[in-house]
Amino acid sequence: MAERKGKVTVVGAGFYGSTTAQRLAEYDIFETVVLTDIVEGKPEGLALDLNQSRPIEGFETRVVGQTTGVDGTGYEAIAGSDIVVITAGLPRKPGMSRMDLLEVNARIVRGVSENVARHAPDAVVIVVSNPLDEMTALTQLATGFPKNRVLGQAGMLDTARFSYFVAEALAVPVGAVRTLTLGSHGDTMVPVPSRCTVQGTPLTELLSAEKIDELVTRTRNGGAEVVALLKTGSAYFAPSAAAARMARAVATDSGDVLPVCAWVDGEYGIAGVYLGVEAEIGAGGVRRVVAGELTGSELAGLTEAAEAVRAKQADVVNL
Numbered sequence: 001m002a003e004r005k006g007k008v009t010v011v012g013a014g015f016y017g018s019t020t021a022q023r024l025a026e027y028d029i030f031e032t033v034v035l036t037d038i039v040e041g042k043p044e045g046l047a048l049d050l051n052q053s054r055p056i057e058g059f060e061t062r063v064v065g066q067t068t069g070v071d072g073t074g075y076e077a078i079a080g081s082d083i084v085v086i087t088a089g090l091p092r093k094p095g096m097s098r099m100d101l102l103e104v105n106a107r108i109v110r111g112v113s114e115n116v117a118r119h120a121p122d123a124v125v126i127v128v129s130n131p132l133d134e135m136t137a138l139t140q141l142a143t144g145f146p147k148n149r150v151l152g153q154a155g156m157l158d159t160a161r162f163s164y165f166v167a168e169a170l171a172v173p174v175g176a177v178r179t180l181t182l183g184s185h186g187d188t189m190v191p192v193p194s195r196c197t198v199q200g201t202p203l204t205e206l207l208s209a210e211k212i213d214e215l216v217t218r219t220r221n222g223g224a225e226v227v228a229l230l231k232t233g234s235a236y237f238a239p240s241a242a243a244a245r246m247a248r249a250v251a252t253d254s255g256d257v258l259p260v261c262a263w264v265d266g267e268y269g270i271a272g273v274y275l276g277v278e279a280e281i282g283a284g285g286v287r288r289v290v291a292g293e294l295t296g297s298e299l300a301g302l303t304e305a306a307e308a309v310r311a312k313q314a315d316v317v318n319l
Contacts, residue, residue, distance in 0.1 A: 004028065004030055007032045008030050008083040008084070009033075009077075010036070010087060011086045013042050019236050021047075021063060028061055037067060045065065050063040066078075080122075081120040082123060083250050083251060084123045085125075085243050086112055086125060088105075088109060090104055096227075098132070102134060102315075105129050105130065113139045116143055117145065125139055125145065125151075127150065128239060132184075133313065134312050147263035148284060151261060154276050155182065155261070156246065159259050160241070161238065166196070176198055180292075182277055182278075183301060183309075184276055185276065189220045189276070192294065257279065258279065260279050262279045264306070267291040268302055270302070275302075277289050
């Protein structure tokens with residue numbers, strides 16, 4: 001077993017945050033996982049419960065729970081964190097769009113970001129609060145961190161959903177499917193069928209254009225589909241898996257190329273915006289954006305997504 005090192009914090013102990021903390025702890029690569037929340041006793045209780053699973057699952061990572069106040073009390077528990085995952089904010093209710101959450105979650109995320117900058121000034125920050133692209137931009141502004149150290153979780157979840165739907169449609173193992181989505185997490189998501197394969201065969205040779213479009217639409221609405229079924233709360237098993245894998249890539253300085261929400265500065269002819277792209281992830285966050293081959297229509301979709309997100313990210317400056 002490689003030695004455990006470092007500290008990772010998950011802000012927000014809802015289903016998403018607590019499941020992310022569990023996954024990070026069970027990797028058994030960190031010294032400490034800190035879980036914080038504003039609900040008194042909740043993070044402490046979950047941490048106690050998680051720690052009691054350690055003898056059964058056989059991991060030594062210590063889980064620490066800490067209630068935080070709106071005034072920033074309790075945040076000293078996150079001091080020196082290498083990675084901070086921000087899940088704080090309200091989840092969607094049925095019928096709500098991600099954008100409906102913008103104003104209320106902007107206030108929450110700004111407060112969290114300021115405390116992260118104060119107590120964990122060297123951290124890489126992974127944002128998962130919705131609306132994702134806007135909250136990632138806001139977190140970077142509020143922390144003042146270099147843009148490569150603030151990234152958002154979106155593309156990994158969207159590609160996982162797309163891959164699952166493709167695997168089900170073709171009755172093949174999920175491991176045989178490679179898909180890619182770029183753009184934003186939401187309505188301007190840009191699936192990239194030209195880069196999707198099943199056991200190496202292009203997806204376009206296996207499914208009709210109509211069927212691919214149908215799966216793309218289902219992927220785009222993937223979160224809403226889960227929300228509508230659950231009635232209360234939103235998805236967290238797949239989203240937490242994506243956030244935890246991103247944190248792991250940072251912790252292990254892996255250099256993995258993952259679809260994430262990253263600052264784009266000239267790639268694809270797009271600059272000055274947080275956008276869903278493929279990026280090489282390492283200890284400092286985003287090492288570089290990896291611009292792959294796109295068809296004309298895919299590039300047009302990505303450019304359109306960038307402009308839509310740019311307009312909304314301009315609004316967050318004042319939130």
